[in-house]
Amino acid sequence: MSNQDWDIIIKPRSKFKIIDINALFQYKDLLFLFVKRDLVSIYKQTLLGPLWLILQPVLTALMFNFVFGKMSGFSNDGTPSFLFYLSGVTIWTFFSDCCLKTSETFSSNANLFGKVYFPRLIVPLSVITSNIVKFGFTFLLFLVVLAFNLNSVSVGLHAFLLPVLILITAGLGLGFGLIISALTARYRDLKFLVQFGVQLLMFLSPVIYPISSLSGNLRSIILLNPMTSIIETFKFGFSGHGYFSWFYLGYSFAFMLILLLVGLFMFTRVERNFMDTV
């Protein structure tokens, strides 16, 4: 019997193959069931249920508004301050949830991965999908708040870039998450730094301050952060106040592509023998 007749061949090290689209497609139902599970199970046995999806970012934005806006007097670019913080928080929460949740792929699914095979990439993909859904809810809330402030902001054409922004953010979160998950599968040291790192990255992104309040070297450094142009474009599109540049948006996109490739490569390397080292 020649090799072509076999459906599956298991070897110690497979050829350079990053992603098996066919296998992923076969398990697409599983992806959506995971999404459903994530969304349904989180808010079971809570009184407010899915309302928490909206309340969480509101509470964070209120806190930022109080601490950074009222107490510290940070600039908010001329946007009504609650709206300013809410727009930052909306995008940032999406990114950090994607990143943190994806980074736990191996550690929180060890039990499942030890018992049954399915393309492991389904798990991070389902995490990203459910976070897009959650983002949808937060964004609806954002639109409501925006509607109340229409007289002091101007929504521009750049708002139509939103799908691109979502795509890049999801890609960045997934890429970072995959790399971290691959690195923490064997040595868990990094796990302790991840939470801290994401928080640090938030302060290096224009979430609580506008890029217009910076100048010189600091501004150049902050612009190197791929999240910067996304948050600024979002604010520019929906409030008219912010920094927009095709160059930096393109930079974020390229950054996301490279990060995603590296992440996928590392992830596939680890998933093969992960169960022996967990």
Add this chain to the structure above:
Amino acid sequence: MAKTVILANNISKQYRLGNIGTGSAVHDLNRWWKRMNGKEDPYLKVGVENDRSIAGGEYVWALQDVNFKIQEGDVYGFIGRNGAGKSTLLKIISRITSPSTGEIKFKGKIASLLEVGTGFHPELTGRENIFLNGAILGMSKSEIKSKLDEIIEFSGVAKYVDTPIKRYSSGMLVRLGFAVAAHLETDILIVDEVLAVGDAEFQEKCIGKMKDVSKAGRTVLFVSHNMASIKSLCNKGILFDKGRVVTDGDISSVIEQYLSMNSKIIADGTIPVGSSSAGSGVAKFKKLQLFNSKNESVDFVGYNNPLRFQFGIESSLAVNDIISDVRIYSMDGIEFAHAMNKYTQTMISLKEGYNEISCSIDNSLQPGKYSITIGIHHANGMTIDFVENVFDFKVLSIPDGDGNGYIYDWKSGYVRLNSEWKNN
């Protein structure tokens, strides 16, 4: 000729012992460096056997040079002691981990059942979990939908199907999990000892379902320690020991080899001097052996096969008409059965010198391990010699030769009483 659906070539799997920590980083770097220079992995040493009882060594081979070929429609039983490498092989076949060397090729769709109810989420309802679990096992949503009613009916938890499964009893969870698994439609099915759960009625149902699967011409790989269920389900078997294949062939010959490998055959059955705990000492037990149907001295008997003991007694004088008895103890020390020559009015006498007495006991013992105490006494009850817990033996769940085995995974009592049942 039937098609080959699984072909394994030189499968080996190495595991690292001890903790993964700071030391393993050094090994990883070393390994990476060697690979960059085109050399072999320095830690993949060939030729070290997997023997758990011997300490030492940082790496262990859980599997070594395993080769086999499985044909379409075969129901294969994987047999071996704990640590023989069965589970490692199942993990490799189910693609949970990859082998260190070698390759396996498959033809057709595979599903593995290493656990029932994998991925059940406690907060979701039974119905939602059927979908989730089915999808994890590789079914599509429409496939599950079309079988949903069957699955619910098979599980027998129809009443609770819209309740979160965290409220289920463990038995209900198992039933639900197996019900989903039983409706998987794949060419190759890999089953680990999942049948060792649930009540008797459900187990019968599961075994029946497994038989249907194999009758439908699908290939099944089955791992279990219950020889009775392996014997009733499988037609072929592979015996593993210390990570290697010992035998590959017909199921009954494989089981036989497994059992003889497992038992410690008593070479001569000598009872050590000073074992007696009571008695006048006129005569002494010297030897005790248990024989199977092939007249081999063993420490186990098949299910329902007679216990054939032979005693060697050294006597200093001739004693007419003695009482000779065997007391059977469970492993928790309960003396629950007794055999004695007087029950059958058999006359036994000792002559001066060496005597041999044989005793055959109908074996209605439940499968398990037992211990015996033996004694000889004068007709008036005075004890001549008495040796407590002289010998341990096992009753297997399958008979030696033909006949039915003990198919249940539970056990009640130590002895099956003869009984007649009828509808009135």
